[in-house]
Amino acid sequence: SYVLSQPPxxxxxxxxxxxxxxxxxxxxxxxxxxxxxxxxxxxxVVIYYDSDRPSGIPERFSGSNSGDTATLTISRVxxxxxxxxxxxxxxxxxxxxxxxxGTKLTVL
Amino acid sequence: QLQLQESGSRLVKPFQTLSLTxxxxxxxxxxxxxxxxxxxxxxxxxxxxxxxxxxxxxxYFNPSLQSRAAISIDTSNNQFSLGLTSVTAADTAIYYCAxxxxxxxxxxxxxxxxxxLVTVSS
Numbered sequence: 036s037y038v039l040s041q042p043p044x045x046x047x048x049x050x051x052x053x054x055x056x057x058x059x060x061x062x063x064x065x066x067x068x069x070x071x072x073x074x075x076x077x078x079x080v081v082i083y084y085d086s087d088r089p090s091g092i093p094e095r096f097s098g099s100n101s102g103d104t105a106t107l108t109i110s111r112v113x114x115x116x117x118x119x120x121x122x123x124x125x126x127x128x129x130x131x132x133x134x135x136x137g138t139k140l141t142v143l
Numbered sequence: 144q145l146q147l148q149e150s151g152s153r154l155v156k157p158f159q160t161l162s163l164t165x166x167x168x169x170x171x172x173x174x175x176x177x178x179x180x181x182x183x184x185x186x187x188x189x190x191x192x193x194x195x196x197x198x199x200x201x202x203y204f205n206p207s208l209q210s211r212a213a214i215s216i217d218t219s220n221n222q223f224s225l226g227l228t229s230v231t232a233a234d235t236a237i238y239y240c241a242x243x244x245x246x247x248x249x250x251x252x253x254x255x256x257x258x259x260l261v262t263v264s265s
Contacts, residue, residue: 039189041189066248066249068251068252070190070252075257076257077147077239077254077255077256077257077258078190078239078241078252078255078258079255080251080252080253083251083253084249084251089253121189121190123190123250123252125248125249125250127248129206130203130206131192131205131206132192132205132250134189134190134191134192135189136188136189137189
């Protein structure tokens with residue numbers, strides 16, 4: 036089955052840029068969606084189809100996908116961005132949704 | 144504004160059936176434009192898709208849970224429900240319901256409930 040790998044944690048200072056990766060075999064051939072989860076809140080799509088941003092999500096959030104790595108980038112990080120971030124794809128070979136294990140973003 | 148809210152038993156005994164309902168407000172679930180999913184997240188793990196249902200009642204499941212999971216839909220009450228049989232401690236998780244876009248090879252969970260913690264324990 037298809038596996039997505041995410042680093043468990045990323046730490047950045049306010050105002051800096053956070054980059055969170057999602058690794059998978061030829062993931063660049065798939066569409067990747069990114070979700071933000073804060074404690075006690077409903078998870079939220081922050082990037083879909085690799086790089087599209089839903090309305091209401093700040094332009095500071097961007098995504099890219101190529102080769103074996105998809106990346107979620109948050110520019111000018113704010114304290115309110117502290118959350119868990121998950122990548123997700125559809126695996127047609129197993130007819131299954133695949134999520135990464137998640138990256139906890141800490142704002143120092 | 145679309146809202147989803149999970150409800151149901153929060154403590155389930157081993158080998159019994161977990162039952163949850165998702166109440167949807169702000170939009171009708173009786174639409175062919177979306178389907179409706181259950182997703183769970185076990186402690187310390189990433190989310191796991193359980194399955195989804197169309198307004199017609201057609202369902203699709205995660206192959207690893209297909210033998211134990213059932214999803215039903217009640218369009219008159221704008222709700223859909225999950226049943227998971229023969230639960231064990233490994234089924235302890237936060238359970239979410241979510242609206243799902245299904246387009247070809249793409250699946251996008253574009254709106255989620257806040258989730259409900261279900262604990263399996265005697």
